[in-house]
Amino acid sequence: MGVFNMLSFLNYFISGxxxxxIYAIIALGYTMVYGIAKMLNFAHxxxxxxxxxxxxxxxxxxxxxxxxxIIVAVIVCTILGVTTEKVAYKPLRGASSPLAxxxxxxxxxxxxxxxxxxxxxxxxxxxxxxxxxxxxxxxxGQLKIQGVTIVTIAVSLLILVFLQLFVHKTKEGQAMLAVxxxxxxxxxxxxxxxxxxxxxxxxxxxxxxxxxALLCSAYPSLTPYTGAMPGIKAFVAAVLGGIGSIxxxxxxxxxxxxxxxxxxxxxxxxxxDAIVFxxxxxxxxxxxxxxxxxxxxxKV
Amino acid sequence: MALLEVTNLSITFxxxxxxxxxxxxxxxxxxxxxxxxxxAGKTTVFNLLTGVYKAxxxxxxxxxxxxxxxRTAEIDRDGIARxxxxxxxxxxxxxxxxxxxxxxxxxxYSTAESMLHCGRYxxxxxxxxxxxxxxxxxxxxxKERDYLSANLPYGKQRKLEIAxxxxxxxxxxxxxxxxxxxxxxxxAELMETIQLIRDKFDMTILLIEHxxxxxSGICEKLTVLNFGRILAHGDTKDVLANPEVIKxxxxx
Amino acid sequence: xxxxxxxxxxxxxxxIIAYIILEIFMKAGLMSSHLKGLLVPMVYYAIAAVAxxxxxxxxxxxxxxxxxxxxxxxxxxxxxxxxxxxxxxxALRFILALIxxxxxSALFGMLIGIPVxxxxxxxxxxxxxxxxxxxxxxxxxxxxxxxxxxVHLSLKSQMALGLAxxxxxxxxxxxxxxxxxxxxxxTIAIVVLLISLFIVQNMIDSRDGRAIMSIRDNRIASESVGxxxxxxxxxxxxxxxxxxxAAGVLFSHNIATMQATSQYxxxxxxxMILVYVVLGGIGNIxxxxxxxxxxxxxxxxLRGLNKYRMLIYSIVLIVMMIINWSPAxxxxxxxxxxxxxxxxxHGAA
Numbered sequence: 001m002g003v004f005n006m007l008s009f010l011n012y013f014i015s016g017x018x019x020x021x022i023y024a025i026i027a028l029g030y031t032m033v034y035g036i037a038k039m040l041n042f043a044h045x046x047x048x049x050x051x052x053x054x055x056x057x058x059x060x061x062x063x064x065x066x067x068x069x070i071i072v073a074v075i076v077c078t079i080l081g082v083t084t085e086k087v088a089y090k091p092l093r094g095a096s097s098p099l100a101x102x103x104x105x106x107x108x109x110x111x112x113x114x115x116x117x118x119x120x121x122x123x124x125x126x127x128x129x130x131x132x133x134x135x136x137x138x139x140x141g142q143l144k145i146q147g148v149t150i151v152t153i154a155v156s157l158l159i160l161v162f163l164q165l166f167v168h169k170t171k172e173g174q175a176m177l178a179v180x181x182x183x184x185x186x187x188x189x190x191x192x193x194x195x196x197x198x199x200x201x202x203x204x205x206x207x208x209x210x211x212x213a214l215l216c217s218a219y220p221s222l223t224p225y226t227g228a229m230p231g232i233k234a235f236v237a238a239v240l241g242g243i244g245s246i247x248x249x250x251x252x253x254x255x256x257x258x259x260x261x262x263x264x265x266x267x268x269x270x271x272x273d274a275i276v277f278x279x280x281x282x283x284x285x286x287x288x289x290x291x292x293x294x295x296x297x298x299k300v
Numbered sequence: 301m302a303l304l305e306v307t308n309l310s311i312t313f314x315x316x317x318x319x320x321x322x323x324x325x326x327x328x329x330x331x332x333x334x335x336x337x338x339x340a341g342k343t344t345v346f347n348l349l350t351g352v353y354k355a356x357x358x359x360x361x362x363x364x365x366x367x368x369x370x371r372t373a374e375i376d377r378d379g380i381a382r383x384x385x386x387x388x389x390x391x392x393x394x395x396x397x398x399x400x401x402x403x404x405x406x407x408x409y410s411t412a413e414s415m416l417h418c419g420r421y422x423x424x425x426x427x428x429x430x431x432x433x434x435x436x437x438x439x440x441x442x443k444e445r446d447y448l449s450a451n452l453p454y455g456k457q458r459k460l461e462i463a464x465x466x467x468x469x470x471x472x473x474x475x476x477x478x479x480x481x482x483x484x485x486x487x488a489e490l491m492e493t494i495q496l497i498r499d500k501f502d503m504t505i506l507l508i509e510h511x512x513x514x515x516s517g518i519c520e521k522l523t524v525l526n527f528g529r530i531l532a533h534g535d536t537k538d539v540l541a542n543p544e545v546i547k548x549x550x551x552x
Numbered sequence: 553x554x555x556x557x558x559x560x561x562x563x564x565x566x567x568i569i570a571y572i573i574l575e576i577f578m579k580a581g582l583m584s585s586h587l588k589g590l591l592v593p594m595v596y597y598a599i600a601a602v603a604x605x606x607x608x609x610x611x612x613x614x615x616x617x618x619x620x621x622x623x624x625x626x627x628x629x630x631x632x633x634x635x636x637x638x639x640x641x642x643a644l645r646f647i648l649a650l651i652x653x654x655x656x657s658a659l660f661g662m663l664i665g666i667p668v669x670x671x672x673x674x675x676x677x678x679x680x681x682x683x684x685x686x687x688x689x690x691x692x693x694x695x696x697x698x699x700x701x702x703v704h705l706s707l708k709s710q711m712a713l714g715l716a717x718x719x720x721x722x723x724x725x726x727x728x729x730x731x732x733x734x735x736x737x738x739t740i741a742i743v744v745l746l747i748s749l750f751i752v753q754n755m756i757d758s759r760d761g762r763a764i765m766s767i768r769d770n771r772i773a774s775e776s777v778g779x780x781x782x783x784x785x786x787x788x789x790x791x792x793x794x795x796x797x798a799a800g801v802l803f804s805h806n807i808a809t810m811q812a813t814s815q816y817x818x819x820x821x822x823x824m825i826l827v828y829v830v831l832g833g834i835g836n837i838x839x840x841x842x843x844x845x846x847x848x849x850x851x852x853x854l855r856g857l858n859k860y861r862m863l864i865y866s867i868v869l870i871v872m873m874i875i876n877w878s879p880a881x882x883x884x885x886x887x888x889x890x891x892x893x894x895x896x897x898h899g900a901a
Contacts (some may be wrong), residue, residue: 397762414755417758
């Protein structure tokens with residue numbers, strides 16, 4: 001560990017912000033789907049992985065520019081998300097047990113992981129970063145911030161702003177708010193619930209693709225299981241910030257990323273995961289609705 | 301001493317005063333009706349009485365005991381049982397098991413005895429079975445004891461829900477729109493059942509209903525709610541003839 | 553005899569008959585050594601499936617970390633066996649190890665259950681998933697040893713334990729536990745399975761079981777008849793964790809070197825057990841045993857299709873869930889069933 005160095009702390013802090021931004025983007029997808037479709041899309045983390053493999057195929061295998069890779073990834077993930085919802089989740093709306101759709105989502109996650117295993121193999125692929133900017137150097141050469149890091153934080157802020165505007169200012173966004181609060185009433189008001197949920201999944205999956213691009217640019221090893229752990233941690237972030245809340249997902253993601261990087265650096269890399277998950281336990285013990293969450297009463 | 305004394309019960313949801321200064325006194329053995337237009341707050345009153353919601357203000361006393369603020373499971377043990385607007389049966393359990401769950405707190409043996417089927421298990425299970433069958437018999441459901449509760453016709457499902465509530469040996473029974481979704485035959489049968497319960501078990505009953513035939517047929521007294529406030533209360537005949545009440549239902 | 557009693561007796565009978573048949577094959581030398589080696593794992597995965605079905609099908613809560621409870625049971629029982637090996641008769645030692653493995657798993661079940669079960673939502677799935685991963689990681693980094701001075705624990709290395717010459721390394725970090733007495737044979741495994749079935753099937757047909765199932769079917773109604781929701785959720789979950797721990801005990805006494813790897817205790821194992829439960833029928837205890845046995849043996853015997861096995865399982869899982877739980881399809885099935893019943897003159901469920 002050694003002497004506490006302010007500059008290196010800053011460096012790690014910024015890394016934490018960057019990782020946290022990725023978690024935030026993933027958490028946004030989770031929280032939107034949870035708030036509007038009322039389900040935990042377990043396969044969300046694997047959508048990220050699919051996005052990464054798309055970029056890898058386009059960029060590393062086919063040699064096309066990164067932009068093309070990102071576009072393809074977003075399109076593929078969006079189609080994947082909307083299709084999954086229509087085929088696997090929608091038939092289970094109103095099922096007698098909420099476990100049904102949860103288990104099915106696990107099935108989808110499993111399916112994606114094994115399909116990727118068959119198609120791309122289990123070997124770790126080396127991902128070429130989609131961001132070629134090498135970053136900036138501050139404090140007279142002592143503090144170097146990677147380009148990926150800065151772009152990640154910027155992108156997540158942009159996404160947050162875009163989503164807030166979308167939800168509060170557009171018709172579809174307002175429809176999403178209505179469906180998340182009272183699906184029955186929304187239907188009665190003429191809102192097309194199916195379309196709204198599809199749009200939600202589309203946005204969430206597109207965000208997953210972008211998160212994938214940023215994740216694998218920062219941590220360039222890609223396997224069929226690359227999306228699983230970040231997906232789970234992003235869920236912890238969503239719970240921390242308040243599940244169902246868009247700003248909450250952002251805050252939760254950033255806080256989680258910072259805690260993870262700092263505990264990995266200053267405590268232990270093996271225990272950092274344990275620490276991250278103990279946060280989940282603490283939140284559930286103390287304030288299950290999270291930092292910004294609201295208490296939603298069940299209808300009796 | 302009155303069985304149920306509710307004083308100044310109020311609750312606000314997000315700026316809307318859903319129930320405002322609700323008062324109610326019920327004597328033992330009364331068959332009381334709570335009526336009012338849709339959205340008046342009737343089910344909210346039930347939810348307050350059964351601990352689903354916590355009142356912002358007010359006092360609830362059951363048989364002299366202050367039960368204000370008690371949570372749902374505790375209130376059942378205190379002596380208030382209820383049925384729900386949308387029938388809530390244990391769908392994947394057979395009819396008799398639904399009642400046996402209601403009998404849960406009337407009989408006891410430990411988890412260890414549950415796992416090993418030893419000790420008090422056989423004796424108590426036999427007693428529970430007999431008690432459950434007795435109760436099903438009162439509601440004419442004993443022949444269907446092994447049917448999956450989800451497979452019963454609607455009218456019988458409602459009776460089963462009431463039977464389960466009665467299994468908890470309540471002092472006060474709350475019925476939330478028991479006749480909802482029933483045809484006239486089923487409603488008539490239900491009216492008989494409710495009166496039977498009151499007479500046979502010396503039960504005090506408070507029910508929410510929209511079906512005026514049932515209300516005027518069996519309720520002795522009524523309280524009318526409108527916009528969360530009491531509009532009128534008293535003997536059924538008088539309340540139903542009250543022009544304010546009629547206006548509230550028909551509308552402006 | 554009541555219908556439920558008949559059903560449970562048939563389940564015991566199936567297990568005992570299968571055991572007798574397989575034992576005969578083994579003793580007659582008709583079984584390949586490959587298959588012989590698969591018997592004990594098949595049984596402890598059946599036990600794990602029964603445990604998980606108690607949680608998912610009876611209590612109605614999703615746990616994705618049952619491999620973690622197996623891990624806890626495996627390691628704690630292995631330590632007990634290593635410490636007491638030779639000091640007391642083998643049979644007694646194994647029983648003690650089994651009891652302690654089960655108790656420690658139950659304790660972990662309680663630890664997880666207390667914060668999570670009082671909440672209503674999908675939190676248990678994620679928390680148990682995290683638990684499975686964390687416990688595996690922690691056990692992987694632990695060095696545990698014992699000597700005449702007492703117990704030594706280190707997170708750094710075997711050397712850092714500072715054991716005396718008469719000391720014994722119990723857990724060697726990522727190298728795991730070596731040399732646990734190999735007590736698990738097919739007979740003992742079947743006995744543990746029968747005990748697990750006894751406990752679970754008894755629970756279901758009891759006051760506790762009805763309370764637990766009422767929570768699954770309608771929590772709000774269950775509360776309204778005075779059931780203590782948290783208490784019975786905990787009961788169901790802790791028993792489920794304990795039985796998974798028992799499966800782990802059989803595991804650790806069936807393997808020469810046990811490491812806390814993903815292969816044995818990872819997320820994939822938890823999902824595998826869930827697949828057994830779903831395909832055997834959620835809530836169908838007998839189905840869990842049968843599904844676990846078939847689905848475990850099949851791929852081991854048909855090595856060729858192994859590549860596609862997981863893919864096929866995941867597709868079957870999704871299809872089965874939709875067919876069984878989609879309200880639209882259920883309506884179609886009920887209408888069909890009613891039509892058929894009218895024809896046959898039935899009335900009962």
